[in-house]
Amino acid sequence: MYDTEGLKILTEQECRELLGTVALGRIVFTDRALPAIQPVNFVLADGEVVILTAAGSKLAAATRNAVVAFEIDKFDHALATGWAVVVIGHARVIAEDGELDRMRSLPLKPWNEGEPVHYIAITPELISGRSLPKAPE
């Protein structure tokens, strides 16, 4: 199956497997009515995308109970092969003690270790992905 751009449509299973192959993704959200995007490191935990953000950051504020997109991709330098996966789901700040303990045991380190952090979990509600190369002629 190919989309209108001629890219191959990945299955949900392929997308879920690709989520486990990279450590960097991008959160897409809305910031004061404008589209916003921020790279984040992440881990998968029980099928959820878990990220860390500084407690006072705009990302922490903007993703509180919001619907966000989370994107990962990998393309070679010549842009001849590659893939991208996008997850859409509700983001929630982890606040419950037991769940926080579980999050703290994940292999996820903040970029700024001096600051208090929030754990944010995104439950995938829609998963889609595309890959290059394009459809054969």
Added chain:
Amino acid sequence: MYDTEGLKILTEQECRELLGTVALGRIVFTDRALPAIQPVNFVLADGEVVILTAAGSKLAAATRNAVVAFEIDKFDHALATGWAVVVIGHARVIAEDGELDRMRSLPLKPWNEGEPVHYIAITPELISGRSLPKAPE
């Protein structure tokens, strides 16, 4: 200058220079009220970000005269160094003949060569960027 995540804030000049160093970016837009993101190859032309999209694609429809974000980034595998730049601006479909001729001379190739394409230009209105490593302790 460092942001709330402890990342270094890049100057506008640094951001503009980084825009010329990569060939792949990500368009962030709204698709049926949901955040959406799509990787695209791009070139810079007279300070504008120019992308190609299939004429009938949702990207072509969603970016018509919309405010979009455009992101590029580069991180090393261990996520110890890296940078990200985000451009926000109006996207417009190039329709005027003279400008189309100019676009067709750019080194920009569609991923799906069989389909009619639209050229979309994004005029940067806001440019921001961050870099790792984080602020020294």
